[in-house]
Each structure stands twice: as C-alpha cells, then as structure tokens.
Amino acid sequence: xxxxxxxxxxxxxxxxxxxxxxxxxxxxxxxxxxxxxxxxxxxxxxxxxxxxxxxxxxxxxxxxxxxxxxxxxxxxxxxxxxxxxxxxxxxxxxxxxxxxxxxxxxxxxxxxxxxxxxxxxxxxxxxxxxxxxxxxxxxxxxxxxxxxxxxxxxxxxxxxxxxxxxxxxxxxxxxxxxxxxxxxxxxxxxxxxxxxxxxxxxxxxxxxxxxxxxxxxxxxxxxxxxxxxxxxxxxx
Amino acid sequence: xxxxxxxxxxxxxxxxxxxxxxxxxxxxxxxxxxxxxxxxxxxxxxxxxxxxxxxxxxxxxxxxxxxxxxxxxxxxxxxxxxxxxxxxxxxxxxxxxxxxxxxxxxxxxxxxxxxxxxxxxxxxxxxxxxxxxxxxxxxxxxxxxxxxxxxxxxxxxxxxxxxxxxxxxxxxxxxxxxxxxxxxxxxxxxxxxxxxxxxxxxxxxxxxxxxxxxxxxxxxxxxxxxxxxxxxxxxx
Ligand SMILES: [Ca+2]
Numbered sequence: 001x002x003x004x005x006x007x008x009x010x011x012x013x014x015x016x017x018x019x020x021x022x023x024x025x026x027x028x029x030x031x032x033x034x035x036x037x038x039x040x041x042x043x044x045x046x047x048x049x050x051x052x053x054x055x056x057x058x059x060x061x062x063x064x065x066x067x068x069x070x071x072x073x074x075x076x077x078x079x080x081x082x083x084x085x086x087x088x089x090x091x092x093x094x095x096x097x098x099x100x101x102x103x104x105x106x107x108x109x110x111x112x113x114x115x116x117x118x119x120x121x122x123x124x125x126x127x128x129x130x131x132x133x134x135x136x137x138x139x140x141x142x143x144x145x146x147x148x149x150x151x152x153x154x155x156x157x158x159x160x161x162x163x164x165x166x167x168x169x170x171x172x173x174x175x176x177x178x179x180x181x182x183x184x185x186x187x188x189x190x191x192x193x194x195x196x197x198x199x200x201x202x203x204x205x206x207x208x209x210x211x212x213x214x215x216x217x218x219x220x221x222x223x224x225x226x227x228x229x230x231x232x233x234x235x236x
Numbered sequence: 237x238x239x240x241x242x243x244x245x246x247x248x249x250x251x252x253x254x255x256x257x258x259x260x261x262x263x264x265x266x267x268x269x270x271x272x273x274x275x276x277x278x279x280x281x282x283x284x285x286x287x288x289x290x291x292x293x294x295x296x297x298x299x300x301x302x303x304x305x306x307x308x309x310x311x312x313x314x315x316x317x318x319x320x321x322x323x324x325x326x327x328x329x330x331x332x333x334x335x336x337x338x339x340x341x342x343x344x345x346x347x348x349x350x351x352x353x354x355x356x357x358x359x360x361x362x363x364x365x366x367x368x369x370x371x372x373x374x375x376x377x378x379x380x381x382x383x384x385x386x387x388x389x390x391x392x393x394x395x396x397x398x399x400x401x402x403x404x405x406x407x408x409x410x411x412x413x414x415x416x417x418x419x420x421x422x423x424x425x426x427x428x429x430x431x432x433x434x435x436x437x438x439x440x441x442x443x444x445x446x447x448x449x450x451x452x453x454x455x456x457x458x459x460x461x462x463x464x465x466x467x468x469x470x471x472x
Contacts, residue, residue: 053331068331075337082330094318095289095304101311 003054005030012221014158015073016049022077024208026084033060100152121173136196157203239290241266248457250394251309252285260444262320269296336388357409372432393439
C-alpha cells in the first residue's frame with residue numbers, strides 16, 4: 001500500500017474511532033485530520049469519518065479532486081482490512097468472517113438503538129441489558145467476538161467506551177445528580193452479563209483502543225453536550 | 237469448497253433471491269430447500285434466507301446440529317463471495333469493494349425505505365424517484381454499479397424485479413384499477429432516470445437473475461398478498 005491515505009476524523013465521534021482503531025491495528029501510515037464537529041470548516045463537506053485515498057500528496061485541508069473519497073465507518077473498516085490483509089482484523093475463514101458480520105449486524109440493529117435510548121433517556125435501560133445479553137449469546141466462551149480480535153470488536157468498542165465513561169460521570173439525557181448514571185451502570189454490572197463484562201474489559205484494554213480514545217477530551221465534550229441536551233429537555 | 241451447503245429460501249422473498257443470485261454467479265453446488273412462508277414448517281426456526289454449512293450430509297428438513305447456521309442476506313452474499321473467490325462478485329480492488337459497499341449502504345438506507353413506502357402506499361412515490369436518482373449518481377457511465385457485476389448489483393436487483401412486475405400488474409398497497417401502478421411506472425420511466433433504466437435492464441437480463449426469478453410464482457403470490465393488504469386498507 002503506497003497510495004496516500006488521509007483520515008478526516010473527530011475524537012468525540014464513536015463512528016470515527018472505529019476507523020482509527022482499524023488503522024492502528026493495521027499499523028498504517030496515514031495523515032490524521034481532526035474536524036471540529038461544532039465548527040466544521042467550510043471546505044469540508046462529507047460526514048466524519050471520511051478517507052481520501054490516492055491522488056497527489058496535498059495538505060489535508062486542500063483535498064485533491066484526484067483522490068477517491070470514501071465514507072461510512074463500517075465500509076472504511078472493511079476498506080482498511082482490505083488494504084492491510086496483515087492487520088488480522090478480517091478473519092481468513094469465511095465462516096468466521098460471516099460470524100463477525102452477523103455480530104456487527106446485531107450491534108447496528110439491536111445494540112445501537114438501545115444504546116441511543118439510554119444516552120438520550122427515552123427508553124427503558126432494561127432494553128440495553130437485553131441487547132447486551134443477545135450480544136453475549138453470540139460470544140465464544142473466551143476471547144473476542146469471533147475469537148481473535150476482528151472488525152466485529154471494532155464495531156462496538158467505541159460505543160462501550162463512551163457509554164461507561166459517561167455513566168460513571170453521571171452524563172446522559174437523564175436528570176443530573178439523581179444517581180441515574182450509577183443505577184444504569186449497576187444494571188450493566190449484573191452477574192448475568194459476566195461474560196460480556198469480561199469482553200468489554202478486553203475491548204477497552206486493547207492498545208489500539210487506548211491509543212485512539214482521548215478520555216479527557218471525550219469527557220469534556222460530553223459534559224458540554226449533555227449540559228445542552230439537559231437544558232433542552234429539563235430547562236436551564 | 238467441499239463442505240455441504242443447504243440454502244433455506246423462498247421464491248417470493250427478495251432477500252432470499254440475493255443469496256440465490258450469489259450462488260448462481262458462483263456456480264455453487266448446494267441443496268435448495270423452499271420454505272413456504274405462509275405455512276412455515278414447525279422445525280424451521282430462523283428467518284429466510286438461511287444457510288446451513290458443513291456438518292454431515294443430512295436431509296434438508298432434518299438439519300444437523302453440527303452444521304453452522306448463518307442468516308442475513310447481505311452477510312450470506314459476502315459469505316458466498318468468500319467461499320467462491322472465482323465468482324467475481326467481490327471486486328479484487330479494495331477501492332471498488334468499498335464503492336460496492338457504499339452502493340449497498342445507499343440501497344439499504346435510501347432506496348429500501350422509499351421502495352417500501354411505494355409498495356405499501358404510505359409515502360410519496362417522488363421519494364423513490366429521488367432515491368433512484370441518488371443511486372444513478374453513484375453509477376459509472378457504463379456497466380454495473382462498480383463496473384463489473386458485483387454484490388452491489390445483487391443487493392438491489394430482486395427489489396427492482398418485483399417493483400416493476402408488481403407495478404406493471406397494478407399491484408401495490410394503492411387502490412386497484414385506478415391506473416396508479418401505471419402512473420408510478422411512468423415516474424420511473426422519466427428521462428432523468430435514463431442511465432438507471434439502462435442499469436435496471438442489465439440487472440434484470442442477467443442470467444443469474446433470470447434463473448432465480450420465477451415470474452409466474454411471484455406474480456401469483458403478489459396477487460394474493462396485495463389483495464389481502466388492500467382488503468385491510470380499504471375494506472373488502
Ligand atoms: Ca493485528
């Protein structure tokens with residue numbers, strides 16, 4: 001892989017972190033360009049994350065019309081896996097690949113809506129517990145989603161990292177200072193989710209996750225964002 | 237690939253046809269088992285389509301616990317592409333693969349909701365035209381979604397086949413006999429969709445599509461199904 005690769009990303013965005021983890025697992029050389037999502041530069045049109053691939057070497061804030069522009073985080077993760085077959089994030093065995101993609105399907109269609117509801121406080125946190133039990137039922141007895149670390153794990157890790165960080169800091173769409181963050185966190189620590197908790201710990205300890213998760217930055221952004229959401233929901 | 241492969245499928249189901257087209261493109265040897273979706277056998281639990289892969293040779297209505305069970309049509313299409321690299325349905329070039337997956341993303345998130353609205357008559361058909369214009373904007377000047385026939389084309393063809401067949405026979409959630417099927421068909425034949433029409437024709441002429449699209453069966457099932465939907469919506 002000798003073409004240039006520029007990643008347009010934002011530390012706060014879990015979708016963008018998926019792509020960053022994939023690039024870290026691949027030991028890829030790339031240009032990282034942080035987009036301020038609250039103050040997007042005028043020349044930047046697509047969503048975050050996006051990759052500009054190939055074309056001439058140019059400053060990232062002057063993307064060349066000759067580079068290929070790609071987006072959608074899960075497409076980008078597969079793209080990185082294809083560019084870097086040695087990253088190991090795409091299993092070699094077709095059955096394991098299919099299982100990884102089925103896990104991702106459950107993340108997108110079962111976990112994500114339940115997680116979104118908890119974050120915005122417009123649903124029963126018990127639905128999140130059920131979604132996690134379902135994901136847990138897909139896990140092998142040990143290891144990651146399909147054994148070795150793969151794109152399946154990359155799909156969920158950024159969301160679990162933010163969920164735990166926010167709840168531990170009483171951040172969410174629920175009212176502040178009523179112990180609601182702690183209460184939801186306790187639900188997630190239920191013994192019936194023991195295997196999923198072990199899995200979550202392994203995800204959040206993974207060096208490629210740690211290297212792409214700027215805890216302080218995400219926490220500060222979260223404080224601002226949830227203060228705004230709460231003001232809208234419950235008055236200032 | 238020497239493991240046994242059994243496909244549980246239904247002629248009327250566009251999702252199932254995706255998997256059948258992929259298997260046809262791959263010239264795969266497999267056991268095809270038709271599930272009557274209106275009268276599902278008790279032993280059959282998953283959704284259609286599903287693949288049972290590996291394990292001992294068993295009658296399809298007595299699936300072995302030793303075979304791997306996989307579902308989700310797009311996952312199955314990728315699985316077939318991985319089992320049969322010579323099928324050609326997964327482009328070799330990572331950029332073309334990413335473009336194929338972006339096209340599929342647009343099919344799932346833009347085309348499908350608009351198509352569903354037209355079929356059930358609870359939305360403006362103009363939204364479908366806009367979705368098709370968007371897909372058209374992703375097409376290269378000639379050929380299929382990313383040039384050579386690929387999983388991107390497989391993702392949309394079964395839906396376009398059913399849409400055209402139904403509209404041409406005045407079948408849909410709209411009232412019968414008012415020319416509504418013809419009116420929507422005319423919208424799709426607008427000159428601004430010329431490239432998409434050419435693409436649709438190539439999709440529906442593809443031998444793997446023709447071989448897996450039982451027009452009479454689908455039309456008869458559609459007549460029954462839309463009669464029921466219309467009775468529910470507009471009274472008997
Ligand atoms: Ca690795």
